[in-house]
Amino acid sequence: MTKKTRQQCAVCLLLLLGPAGALRAADDLAAEQTVRCYVSPHYLLYTDLPERDAREALERLTAMYELYRRFAPAPDEGLAKLPVYLYRRFEKYRQSFRPGERLNAGRYDGVALRAVLDGETFSPPDVWRVIQHEGWHQYSHRLLGRSASTPLWLEEGLAEYFAAAVWKDGELHTGTIDVGAYVLRGEAIVLQPGRLQRVQTRIRTGQFRPLEKLVTMSPDEWRQQVNPVNHDQVWSFTHFLLHAGQGRRRESLKAYLADVLRDPPAEPEKALAIFRTHFGGDPADLQNEYESWWLAQPVPPEVE
Numbered sequence: 127m128t129k130k131t132r133q134q135c136a137v138c139l140l141l142l143l144g145p146a147g148a149l150r151a152a153d154d155l156a157a158e159q160t161v162r163c164y165v166s167p168h169y170l171l172y173t174d175l176p177e178r179d180a181r182e183a184l185e186r187l188t189a190m191y192e193l194y195r196r197f198a199p200a201p202d203e204g205l206a207k208l209p210v211y212l213y214r215r216f217e218k219y220r221q222s223f224r225p226g227e228r229l230n231a232g233r234y235d236g237v238a239l240r241a242v243l244d245g246e247t248f249s250p251p252d253v254w255r256v257i258q259h260e261g262w263h264q265y266s267h268r269l270l271g272r273s274a275s276t277p278l279w280l281e282e283g284l285a286e287y288f289a290a291a292v293w294k295d296g297e298l299h300t301g302t303i304d305v306g307a308y309v310l311r312g313e314a315i316v317l318q319p320g321r322l323q324r325v326q327t328r329i330r331t332g333q334f335r336p337l338e339k340l341v342t343m344s345p346d347e348w349r350q351q352v353n354p355v356n357h358d359q360v361w362s363f364t365h366f367l368l369h370a371g372q373g374r375r376r377e378s379l380k381a382y383l384a385d386v387l388r389d390p391p392a393e394p395e396k397a398l399a400i401f402r403t404h405f406g407g408d409p410a411d412l413q414n415e416y417e418s419w420w421l422a423q424p425v426p427p428e429v430e
């Protein structure tokens with residue numbers, strides 16, 4: 127371990143402990159003697175997970191980073207490793223935040239990504255979805271220089287797209303759509319609808335914003351809508367841009383991302399103009415195509 131890495135690990139420890147209750151937490155951690163810092167080419171993973179789980183987590187984090195990098199290469203790679211803190215117990219995770227904060231399974235706080243993998247409070251697949259979502263925010267902020275003026279729909283849409291990637295056979299597979307799962311109900315095996323059916327319902331019932339509003343949306347406007355609707359819209363729109371028509375807009379999306387990172391549009395008019403440059407003149411045409419594409423996606427039968 128180099129001197130610089132040791133220093134970075136020391137920083138990790140301080141962040142893991144957090145400003146509040148640091149001394150008590152330090153005593154607890156020292157007593158358990160299970161917190162270790164694992165170093166990968168891209169991450170410093172600070173965790174009290176058993177070593178085998180920690181190494182698997184590092185493998186998944188590396189695959190996640192490679193996914194981000196394939197989509198958006200970072201210009202200053204190698205300058206800093208990204209800190210990640212994975213907690214084995216919810217209580218320890220909770221102690222790293224201010225008292226009373228409402229917590230989900232993970233969060234990027236502007237420096238570090240923290241998540242809890244206790245297997246009791248949250249299911250591991252749910253936690254990894256959150257890690258893959260928050261991991262993109264960390265990558266785009268720390269390595270791509272994303273700012274407050276970077277279009278929110280794109281930042282959240284990509285985060286949701288990467289969150290939906292499935293870990294299988296040592297690889298992260300993107301582009302899968304949750305079409306639901308069969309469950310036993312009474313004596314019948316019935317389909318419990320997935321995200322596909324939810325998106326189709328939201329389109330049919332007009333729950334989503336018009337695209338023109340979506341691509342110019344401010345953080346305040348984002349907060350006016352409830353989160354599952356927001357996330358379903360930005361995910362489905364991003365997925366559509368990356369996969370519809372054999373992915374013919376994939377390169378446009380990458381070019382658009384590079385443009386808005388280089389020159390973040392501060393005003394809605396400018397945001398719309400950049401969007402039009404990459405995706406065509408009339409957002410209403412694209413909206414029709416997006417809606418038709420999603421409504422045409424096949425849904426499995428309701429009863430197996």
Ligand SMILES: [Zn+2]
Pocket residue numbers: 259263282285
């Ligand atoms: Zn997010």
